[in-house]
Amino acid sequence: MRIRYMKEAPQILEEASWVVPDGMALQGHWKEHFDTEAGELCLEIGCGMGRFISQMAAQHPEQGWIGLERISSVLARGIKRLEKSEEARPNLRFLRGDAVELRNVFGPGELDRIYLNFSDPWPKERHAKRRLTAPSYLAIYRAILREDGLLQMKTDNEILFDFSLEQLQTQGWQVLQESRDLHGAGILPDNVMTEYEEKFVKQGKKICFLQAVPQALAKDS
Ligand SMILES: C[S@@+](CC[C@H](N)C(=O)[O-])C[C@H]1O[C@@H](n2cnc3c(N)ncnc32)[C@H](O)[C@@H]1O
Numbered sequence: 001m002r003i004r005y006m007k008e009a010p011q012i013l014e015e016a017s018w019v020v021p022d023g024m025a026l027q028g029h030w031k032e033h034f035d036t037e038a039g040e041l042c043l044e045i046g047c048g049m050g051r052f053i054s055q056m057a058a059q060h061p062e063q064g065w066i067g068l069e070r071i072s073s074v075l076a077r078g079i080k081r082l083e084k085s086e087e088a089r090p091n092l093r094f095l096r097g098d099a100v101e102l103r104n105v106f107g108p109g110e111l112d113r114i115y116l117n118f119s120d121p122w123p124k125e126r127h128a129k130r131r132l133t134a135p136s137y138l139a140i141y142r143a144i145l146r147e148d149g150l151l152q153m154k155t156d157n158e159i160l161f162d163f164s165l166e167q168l169q170t171q172g173w174q175v176l177q178e179s180r181d182l183h184g185a186g187i188l189p190d191n192v193m194t195e196y197e198e199k200f201v202k203q204g205k206k207i208c209f210l211q212a213v214p215q216a217l218a219k220d221s
Pocket of ligand 1: 046047049068069071074097098099117120194197
């Protein structure tokens with residue numbers, strides 16, 4: 001993705017009421033933070049311009065939705081667009097930050113769902129540790145998801161998809177559903193398309209999809 005630097009991004013993020021300035025201050029208290037009686041708490045990692053998460057928040061007002069994005073200019077552009085088109089939603093917040101920090105932002109088992117949509121594939125083998133389904137990231141998700149919480153992933157990249165299935169298996173997750181043609185299979189009738197998904201679908205690409213839950217790890221004897 002080509003990212004256009006936006007000089008005013010820090011100021012936009014600082015002034016937007018949708019952006020949480022310090023996620024760590026809310027660790028363990030996210031549900032109280034939302035103005036709604038948030039039911040489930042859902043996080044999208046790498047939300048980009050935030051279209052998916054804002055639509056999900058609109059469709060599920062009883063749930064709390066948090067979009068994490070590490071690049072300020074990308075998030076700021078999304079915030080500006082949202083502010084033009086929608087009223088602030090009480091059940092939607094954004095965070096500028098990196099997924100590696102998530103253990104400091106959420107308490108143990110605080111999240112009900114994590115979404116990975118079209119994560120950067122990091123195709124070179126020497127960059128495999130940066131993929132958002134590498135073992136170190138899966139360990140973070142396990143720590144902050146509730147015991148039977150859900151990890152959902154969509155990608156156009158079959159190599160990343162194969163890698164993710166393999167890592168989930170070796171790291172003790174149970175894959176509940178998987179498909180290499182989400183749209184053809186019709187397994188997610190209320191699917192909300194992300195910006196990237198729409199682009200890939202227009203190009204005729206098939207979308208890979210999975211849902212997984214962490215399984216209890218055997219205790220060392
Ligand atoms: C390819 S884009 C997909 C954006 C959006 N999810 C979509 O499907 O349209 C991936 C996004 O993830 C963000 N990202 C990548 N690694 C991240 C990380 N470790 N923590 C937070 N965001 C990350 C990137 O900055 C980028 O905006």
